[in-house]
Amino acid sequence: MTPEALMGGFTAPPQHSSRAFRAALTALSRPGTIVTVEGGHGPAPLSPAAAILALTLLDGTTPVHLAGGHDAPALRDWLAFHTGAPVVGAEGAAFAIGTWAALQPIPRFAIGTAEYPDRAATLIIEMPALTATGPRLSGPGIDGTAQLSLPEAAAFRANRALFPLGFDCFLTCGSHLAGLPRSTIVEDI
Amino acid sequence: MTDQAYNFAYLDEQTKRMIRRAILKGVAVPGYQVPFASREMPMPYGWGTGGVQVTAACLTPEDTLKVIDQGADDTTNAVSIRKFFQRTAQVATTEATSEATVIQTRHRIPEAPLTKDQILVYQVPIPEPLRFLEPRETETRKMHSLEEYGLMHVKLYEDIARHGAIATSYAYPVKVEGRYVMDPSPIPKFDNPKLSNSPALQLFGAGREQRIYALPPFTHVVSLDFDDHPFEPSKAPHDCDLCGAGESYLDEVITDDQGGRMFVCSDTDFCRTRREEGHVGRLGEPQFSSKKIANSFEGICAPEEAAE
Numbered sequence A: 001m002t003p004e005a006l007m008g009g010f011t012a013p014p015q016h017s018s019r020a021f022r023a024a025l026t027a028l029s030r031p032g033t034i035v036t037v038e039g040g041h042g043p044a045p046l047s048p049a050a051a052i053l054a055l056t057l058l059d060g061t062t063p064v065h066l067a068g069g070h071d072a073p074a075l076r077d078w079l080a081f082h083t084g085a086p087v088v089g090a091e092g093a094a095f096a097i098g099t100w101a102a103l104q105p106i107p108r109f110a111i112g113t114a115e116y117p118d119r120a121a122t123l124i125i126e127m128p129a130l131t132a133t134g135p136r137l138s139g140p141g142i143d144g145t146a147q148l149s150l151p152e153a154a155a156f157r158a159n160r161a162l163f164p165l166g167f168d169c170f171l172t173c174g175s176h177l178a179g180l181p182r183s184t185i186v187e188d189i
Numbered sequence B: 001m002t003d004q005a006y007n008f009a010y011l012d013e014q015t016k017r018m019i020r021r022a023i024l025k026g027v028a029v030p031g032y033q034v035p036f037a038s039r040e041m042p043m044p045y046g047w048g049t050g051g052v053q054v055t056a057a058c059l060t061p062e063d064t065l066k067v068i069d070q071g072a073d074d075t076t077n078a079v080s081i082r083k084f085f086q087r088t089a090q091v092a093t094t095e096a097t098s099e100a101t102v103i104q105t106r107h108r109i110p111e112a113p114l115t116k117d118q119i120l121v122y123q124v125p126i127p128e129p130l131r132f133l134e135p136r137e138t139e140t141r142k143m144h145s146l147e148e149y150g151l152m153h154v155k156l157y158e159d160i161a162r163h164g165a166i167a168t169s170y171a172y173p174v175k176v177e178g179r180y181v182m183d184p185s186p187i188p189k190f191d192n193p194k195l196s197n198s199p200a201l202q203l204f205g206a207g208r209e210q211r212i213y214a215l216p217p218f219t220h221v222v223s224l225d226f227d228d229h230p231f232e233p234s235k236a237p238h239d240c241d242l243c244g245a246g247e248s249y250l251d252e253v254i255t256d257d258q259g260g261r262m263f264v265c266s267d268t269d270f271c272r273t274r275r276e277e278g279h280v281g282r283l284g285e286p287q288f289s290s291k292k293i294a295n296s297f298e299g300i301c302a303p304e305e306a307a308e
């Protein structure tokens, strides 16, 4: 284990994780809203926002999939030390972290079952940029419409068609994050 | 770290993570009941342990918490929960709906419109709206998955056949975004319209039954009804005897043993605020505006200030 693996955890876990959760809750319950989080970081290529989501939501009960460049020894060590989350293949993952390209093909991820739609994966998508532009969002959490710089619209439209099944997403960039639950209707503009 | 015997907001971090994950899945599937592993809390189940756990998972040190029980801030239940979080999370508390960032409630939605900066946490005794039709969890889960809600409509229609109207006046079932039928907890059906399209996030916690569900802001919520018997939110046909409000939900209060009675707002903060603004009901007395004075001392408006 590298010394880097020990760095970047919350210095005051209860307080830091409470603020980070509230930011994540705001993001997921108000799709299109971009929030800022702080208090933690992990090894590259993990963004601070993705690191903070991991510190807040992951533990030994949440199998995580690391896609593409995120499946790096330093990041595995960091996750193991700070969260204890087992690293698994895409099919068995409760959480997945990676760029949109690396997470493909998306249909590998759990979408829940008819009786337990909550048993679905949460994708943490690392983005090169995150702005309130691009595809139009509507649905629960949105007063009218919003816009978010999603990597594409088609995959999220297909996911919405599965409702109440489907995966849920956080989009992360630097210290910023946004949420996209399966309930959001996504349209190209 | 401090040397206190309990963690921030009482629950340990592992438990809060589990509850937080359940809350996020609840938000992603509005109206669907997410199972969670409810923890023992230092209070009996009837005291809203589900709501307390959801509140504990949501609170940050910067929050201002309000706790109401049937609309009142000063019942034993509300005071106990407020003190519990004052002590375990060191959060600020308030009785003013407009000042709160998190509001835990039992059986009411505040009269004052909620804002996008607020979370309303409901204490839920029985989260399953189909439970009285079908006691088996495996069956109700199947019914929800297949959107098999016909029996629910039959039950409501039997009410109409028997009483000429739908007799259910509390925990009146709703349909969320055209998909899940949901129990809004035992709020009066008068409050049901406020569930829909609220700017606030609404979270529901059932401790004994171990379920969490959610209504994100601006979610479409419809009370079940029929074309020939549309849903009607109802209240006592009176104005508040203290503040004169004609649009608030009222409690009937027996005032003496001669059969005297009065109707007062169930939402005590709403009633006090109106009286401080100079509104006077049939039996009320004019109030001096103590609120502005209290605010200048950045204190919480104490109930005594508005007392008779």
Ligand SMILES: [Zn+2]
Binding pocket: B240, B241, B242, B243, B244, B245, B248, B264, B265, B270, B271, B272, B274
């Ligand atoms: Zn009143």
